[in-house]
Amino acid sequence: MTEHLVDPDVPRDLHAFIAGLPKAELHVHHVGSASPRIVSELAARHADSKVPTDPEALVDYFTFTDFAHFIDVYLSVVDLIRTPEDVRLLTFEVARDMARQQVRYAELTITPFSSTRRGIDEAAFMDAIEDARKAAEAEFGTVLRWCFDIPGEAGLESAEETARLATDDRLRPEGLVSFGLGGPEIGVARPQFKPYFDRAIAAGLHSVPHAGETTGPHTVWDALTHLNAERIGHGTSSARDPKLLAHLAERRIPLEVCPTSNIATRAVRTLDEHPIKEFVRAGVLVTVNSDDPPMFGTDLNNEYAVAARLLGLDERGLADLAKNGVEASFLDAPGKARIADEIDTYTAAWLAS
Ligand SMILES: O=C(O)c1cccc(C(=O)CC[C@H]2O[C@@H](n3cnc4c(=O)[nH]cnc43)[C@H](O)[C@@H]2O)c1
Numbered sequence: 001m002t003e004h005l006v007d008p009d010v011p012r013d014l015h016a017f018i019a020g021l022p023k024a025e026l027h028v029h030h031v032g033s034a035s036p037r038i039v040s041e042l043a044a045r046h047a048d049s050k051v052p053t054d055p056e057a058l059v060d061y062f063t064f065t066d067f068a069h070f071i072d073v074y075l076s077v078v079d080l081i082r083t084p085e086d087v088r089l090l091t092f093e094v095a096r097d098m099a100r101q102q103v104r105y106a107e108l109t110i111t112p113f114s115s116t117r118r119g120i121d122e123a124a125f126m127d128a129i130e131d132a133r134k135a136a137e138a139e140f141g142t143v144l145r146w147c148f149d150i151p152g153e154a155g156l157e158s159a160e161e162t163a164r165l166a167t168d169d170r171l172r173p174e175g176l177v178s179f180g181l182g183g184p185e186i187g188v189a190r191p192q193f194k195p196y197f198d199r200a201i202a203a204g205l206h207s208v209p210h211a212g213e214t215t216g217p218h219t220v221w222d223a224l225t226h227l228n229a230e231r232i233g234h235g236t237s238s239a240r241d242p243k244l245l246a247h248l249a250e251r252r253i254p255l256e257v258c259p260t261s262n263i264a265t266r267a268v269r270t271l272d273e274h275p276i277k278e279f280v281r282a283g284v285l286v287t288v289n290s291d292d293p294p295m296f297g298t299d300l301n302n303e304y305a306v307a308a309r310l311l312g313l314d315e316r317g318l319a320d321l322a323k324n325g326v327e328a329s330f331l332d333a334p335g336k337a338r339i340a341d342e343i344d345t346y347t348a349a350w351l352a353s
């Protein structure tokens with residue numbers, strides 16, 4: 001973790017413990033994971049872009065007034081990804097940044113529609129992400145899997161295209177495990193996407209829509225009822241509905257909580273007002289994730305430190321949180337057991353030292 005991300009309210013040795021803790025990341029966007037180093041390299045390749053090439057200037061560029069502003073900036077970075085080689089570079093370098101944080105497994109949300117509509121050949125796109133996935137696993141040991149998401153605001157044309165890319169046997173990449181829905185929620189009702197989720201689920205994919213990030217608990221209910229959500233992206237507003245919390249807890253439907261993201265997009269006013277504590281108190285399976293880490297000035301280790309402070313966790317509590325991420329993942333049982341064992345071994349050695 002870089003020095004500027006050290007939370008002064010979390011003891012130094014807990015930061016060190018988090019830095020070495022094996023982790024799974026379940027809610028993190030492909031383009032949103034591009035570090036200033038990667039963005040400046042892509043911006044330099046495509047000089048007509050308005051995105052700054054200077055990593056220092058990117059800090060200001062990545063300061064958002066609200067969710068709509070965030071999406072505008074996000075799409076300007078999407079515009080930098082124009083060739084299969086850009087896709088491969090981004091994917092491989094994102095895996096490198098994950099490996100540095102001891103991320104053993106990540107489900108990376110990719111929006112293939114944004115690339116294919118910008119003219120990248122669909123087969124070349126799939127080859128680029130798969131090539132990067134295999135190279136990253138061989139070089140860093142980090143296992144990547146994909147979630148293809150519909151960019152909600154781009155409408156049903158994007159839903160159709162995403163469902164096609166996710167279910168066509170000639171295109172569908174080996175690493176694809178789930179199907180999502182992202183972008184703004186206001187004015188983008190979840191039920192209209194039911195036919196596309198039905199197709200993805202019939203093709204064996206898991207359902208993981210964003211819901212309750214920028215709208216109320218009814219959106220989470222819609223995601224459960226109409227999209228058969230198995231996990232909820234954010235689900236922040238669930239805290240306002242005790243029946244919903246009880247339902248999530250009883251059905252073991254995990255929330256992919258991304259605390260710093262919720263502050264950066266102004267979905268929640270301050271970290272101290274974040275409802276993560278209410279989720280835990282209600283017995284919901286909480287996972288902690290980074291969403292769009294460099295854009296929100298964070299990384300997964302920092303999100304664990306934030307969670308430690310908000311939930312009052314010690315090393316054992318953090319290890320349990322990391323195991324929640326493994327349990328809620330779409331890894332197979334031996335894969336889950338391997339990372340969970342690694343977490344236990346690491347924690348026992350740390351506590352014995
Ligand atoms: O690519 C396009 O041309 C396009 C046109 C119209 C709308 C869109 C989008 O809505 C893209 C949104 C895109 O944003 C991603 N994302 C990243 N972080 C978050 C988040 O915290 N909450 C929701 N969405 C997020 C997501 O992957 C969407 O696909 C694109």
Ligand SMILES: [Zn+2]
Nearest residue numbers: 029210233291
């Ligand atoms: Zn997200």
